[in-house]
Amino acid sequence: MRIYLDHNATTPVRDEVVDAMLDVLRHHHGNPSSTHAEGSAARRLLEQAREQVAQLLGAAPDEVIFTGSATESNNTVLAMAVSEGRGQHVVTTTVEHPSVEEPLAVLSRAGEVEVTRVPVDADGRVDPESVRAALRDDTAVVSILLANNETGVVQDVAAIAAVAAERDVPLHVDATQAVGKIPIDVNALGARWLVGSAHKFNGPKGAGFLVARGAPVHPYLHGGPQEKRRRGGTENLAGIVGLGAACALAEAELDARTEHVRALRDRLWEGIRKSVPDVVRNGDPEHVLPNSLNVAFEDTAGEILLEVLDGEGVAVSAGAACHSGSIDPSHVLTAMGRTPEQARGCLRFSVGPGNTADEIERVVAMLPELVARVRAVPR
Numbered sequence: 001m002r003i004y005l006d007h008n009a010t011t012p013v014r015d016e017v018v019d020a021m022l023d024v025l026r027h028h029h030g031n032p033s034s035t036h037a038e039g040s041a042a043r044r045l046l047e048q049a050r051e052q053v054a055q056l057l058g059a060a061p062d063e064v065i066f067t068g069s070a071t072e073s074n075n076t077v078l079a080m081a082v083s084e085g086r087g088q089h090v091v092t093t094t095v096e097h098p099s100v101e102e103p104l105a106v107l108s109r110a111g112e113v114e115v116t117r118v119p120v121d122a123d124g125r126v127d128p129e130s131v132r133a134a135l136r137d138d139t140a141v142v143s144i145l146l147a148n149n150e151t152g153v154v155q156d157v158a159a160i161a162a163v164a165a166e167r168d169v170p171l172h173v174d175a176t177q178a179v180g181k182i183p184i185d186v187n188a189l190g191a192r193w194l195v196g197s198a199h200k201f202n203g204p205k206g207a208g209f210l211v212a213r214g215a216p217v218h219p220y221l222h223g224g225p226q227e228k229r230r231r232g233g234t235e236n237l238a239g240i241v242g243l244g245a246a247c248a249l250a251e252a253e254l255d256a257r258t259e260h261v262r263a264l265r266d267r268l269w270e271g272i273r274k275s276v277p278d279v280v281r282n283g284d285p286e287h288v289l290p291n292s293l294n295v296a297f298e299d300t301a302g303e304i305l306l307e308v309l310d311g312e313g314v315a316v317s318a319g320a321a322c323h324s325g326s327i328d329p330s331h332v333l334t335a336m337g338r339t340p341e342q343a344r345g346c347l348r349f350s351v352g353p354g355n356t357a358d359e360i361e362r363v364v365a366m367l368p369e370l371v372a373r374v375r376a377v378p379r
Contacts, residue, residue: 001313002313002314002315003313003314003315003355003359003362003363004315004352004354004355005314005315005316005349005350005351005355005359005363006315006316006317006348006350007291007350007351007352008149008150008152008177008200008289008291008292008317008348008350009317009350010199010200010205011199011200011201011202011203011352012202012352012354013199013202013203013204013242014202014203014245014246014249016245016249017202017203017204017242017245017246017249018242020241020242020244020245021204021238021239021241021242021245023241024045024237024238024241025238028041028042028045028237029042030042031234032045032046032226032234032235032237033224033225033226033234042237045237045240045241046066046235046237046240046241047061048241048244049066049240049241049243049244049245049247050064050066050244051244052243052244052245052247052248052251053209053211053243053244053247054211055247055248055251056179056180056184056247056248056250056251057179057184057185057186057194057196057211058184058185058186058187058188059186059187059194059211059213062228063186063211063212063213064209064210064211065209065210065211065212065217065227065230065231066207066208066209066227066231066235066236066240066243067208067209067210067231068206068207068208068236069197069205069206069207069208070099070174070176070195070196070197070200070208071099071197071208072208072220072221073193073195073196073197073208073209073210074097074099074100074103074143074172074174074195075099075103075220076210076217076219076220076221076231077141077143077172077193077195077210078090078100078103078104078107078141078143078172079103079107079220080217080218080220081140081141081170081172082107082112082113082140082141083112084218085140085141085170086138086139086140087136087137087138087139087140088112088113088114088138088140089113089114089115089116089136089138089139089140090104090113090114090115090116090139090140090141090142090143091115091116091118091131091134091135091139091141091142091143091169092104092115092116092117092118092142092143092144093117093118093119093120093126093144093145094117094118094119094120094331094335095120095124095145095148095150095153095331095332095335095336096117096143096144096145096174097145097149097174097176099174100143100145100174104143113140116134118130118131118133118134119335120335120336121336122336122337123153123283123284123287123336124148124151124153124282124283124284124332124335124336125153125155125156125284125287126144126155126156126160128156128159128160128162128163129163131160131163131164132163132166135163135164135167135169139167139169140169140170141169141170141171141172141192142160142164142169142170142171142172143171143172143174144157144160144171144172144173144174145173145174145177146173146174146175146177146178146184146189147175147177147178147181147182147288147289147292148177148283148332149176149177150294150317150319150330150332150333150348151282151283151288151292151294151332151333151336151348152177152283152288152289152291152292152293152294152350153283153284153287153288154178154182154287154288154289155287156287157171157173157189157190157191158188158189158190161189161190161191162190164190165190170192170193170215171189171190171191171192171193172191172192172193172195173186173189173191173193173194173195174195175191175194175195175196176195176196176197176200177200177289178289179196179197179200179201179250180200180201180202180246180247180250180254180257181201181257181258181261181289181290181291182254182258182289182290183254186211186213187213191211191213192212192213192214192215193210193211193212193213193215194210194211194213195208195209195210195211196208196209197209198239198242198243198246201246201247201250202246202249202250202352202353203242203243203245203246203247204238204239204242204243206236206239207236207239207240207242207243208243209243210231212230216230217230217231218230219231219232221233253353257353258290260353261290261291261351261352261353261355262290262291263357264291264351264355264356264357264360265290265291265292265293265349265351267357267360267361267364268293268349268351268360268363268364269281269293269295271360271361271363271364271367272295272364272367275364275367275368276297276367276368276371278297278298278299279295279296279297279298280295280296280298281293281294281295281296282294282295282296282319282333282336282338282346283336289350291350291351291352292348292349292350293348293349293350293351294319294333294346294347294348294349295346295347295349296319296333296338296342296343296345296346297345297346297347297371297375298342298345299345299375300345300371300374300375301344301345301374301377302318302319302344302345302346302347303318303344304374304377305318305345305347305370305371305374306318306347308370308373308374309347309366309370312366312370314363314366316347316348316349317347317348317350318346318347318348319333319343319344319345319346319347319348329341329343329344330343330346333346349363
């Protein structure tokens, strides 16, 4: 039996979500934009899902726009904020997700945007004062991750929003990794735009959302009247219903989930710390997602340790990515001051509600021997 500890990458789809989606696929083939009975039935399901998303996030239903992914939502916001904002300057951080970093790089190469990336400290946290110092009269938007996908570090987004508001600069929050793991109130955060994706909290892939507060959203995808002309294309009704069902489950179970995954995560860290020499925890331990643990194994090839664990039936993620045969260290970890060599020795463990204490004990029991084996390999 395999042990899946990579829930920050994607999550198993819950049976309740599958059942809701199957009902749509089998019985509700109508187009939500159609005015006949079948279309009206589809529209009711669409709006029910919209209400479920809004309820989880403290938003109004008409502020929720359905998209195909968080990546699409992030691209939509950044393109719109720059083209229709008060300037072409963007403030972001050195630890953003590629779905923010890469569109900004494209816009920058085209000469459409100038980007200031504020640093993080050794624990991966952003100082709101560094955001204040980066703001300019032509800053169009501040874009920041609520919770980092690699370390789980949670930013003080409300404080950053307050700083941005002093200069009347809107805030874009990528909350993809945080939704369903910690309480989120879009109003309390002070976000103009907030982004998420169903597959990060037991929903289907291919269903995302964008919450837009107090500002019109002009479509990134053109082509029809869907989503009040804020996102063209016939809605993925089954995926959206699955997203709504996942939101309803998250709202009902959030406290229990948090307690469960935090206990497992803490037991995993204690077991590693006590049984494996020369390990360091990456990220602020007080401001972190309850399910996330990023560990540096000194003098260890992380990509090899990942492969060895996979061979033993354990799925985790590494602090490095393989591109065309080369091993690149995580930009998040190097931004936190880790050397490239240290970053290559890091693994991310991210637990989920379906994991058990027995699974954690099995991983803790096997890690000392596996780490020693990898460290013995000449590098």
